[in-house]
Amino acid sequence: PALIAFGAFVIGALFVFLVTLFVDTKRAFLLWRSSKQLKREEVLRERYGQALEQMMKGNVKQAKEAFAKILDKEPRHFASYLSLANLHHLEGAYAEAIDLLIKARTIDAENLELLFDLVKNYVAVNDYPLALETLNHILERDPANREALRKKRDLYLKQGNWSEAY
Numbered sequence: 001p002a003l004i005a006f007g008a009f010v011i012g013a014l015f016v017f018l019v020t021l022f023v024d025t026k027r028a029f030l031l032w033r034s035s036k037q038l039k040r041e042e043v044l045r046e047r048y049g050q051a052l053e054q055m056m057k058g059n060v061k062q063a064k065e066a067f068a069k070i071l072d073k074e075p076r077h078f079a080s081y082l083s084l085a086n087l088h089h090l091e092g093a094y095a096e097a098i099d100l101l102i103k104a105r106t107i108d109a110e111n112l113e114l115l116f117d118l119v120k121n122y123v124a125v126n127d128y129p130l131a132l133e134t135l136n137h138i139l140e141r142d143p144a145n146r147e148a149l150r151k152k153r154d155l156y157l158k159q160g161n162w163s164e165a166y
Contacts, residue, residue: 044074052083060087078107085117094124110141119151128155 051066067084070077081104088097098121104114115138122131132155138148156165 044070044077047073048077048080051080055083055087060091063087076107078104078111081107082113082117085121089117089121089124094121097121098125112138112145116147116151123155123158128159131155 047066047070051063051070054066055063064084064087067080067087070080071084074080081100085097085100085104088094088100098118101114101118101121104111105118108114115134119131119134122128122134132152135148135152135155138145139152142148153165156162
């Protein structure tokens with residue numbers, strides 16, 4: 001009986017040791033992975049800040065290259081899409097801006113800044129039906145959005161559609 005009790009004790013201790021070892025290993029792995037993700041996000045944030053700095057200095061070419069590198073590394077970086085699209089808009093490359101904004105729309109389809117930027121670029125290329133469709137999408141979500149209503153009215157005035165503008 002003493003040998004059986006001692007054997008049960010050793011087996012129990014071994015079991016507790018293995019479970020503890022497994023739990024600690026899992027925790028260490030998760031901690032390592034999360035710290036790696038945090039470092040990656042920090043590098044991404046730093047690169048984005050540098051790209052914004054180049055944009056604010058007026059170095060459009062360097063800023064565009066920096067945003068493109070960010071998007072190569074992290075294709076789901078929403079803010080880089082918006083910033084790069086704004087740079088293209090400022091240069092008059094509206095089609096490229098629209099392409100970037102459509103890609104960004106796959107990440108966050110309901111972002112108001114994105115939707116208003118799309119409207120701005122659609123108007124720039126005289127694609128009023130798509131601009132109105134985008135504004136209607138905004139107004140479906142928020143029927144009292146004054147900016148969307150104002151832009152919709154202005155589009156109707158630009159088209160000479162006075163009854164709709166009214």
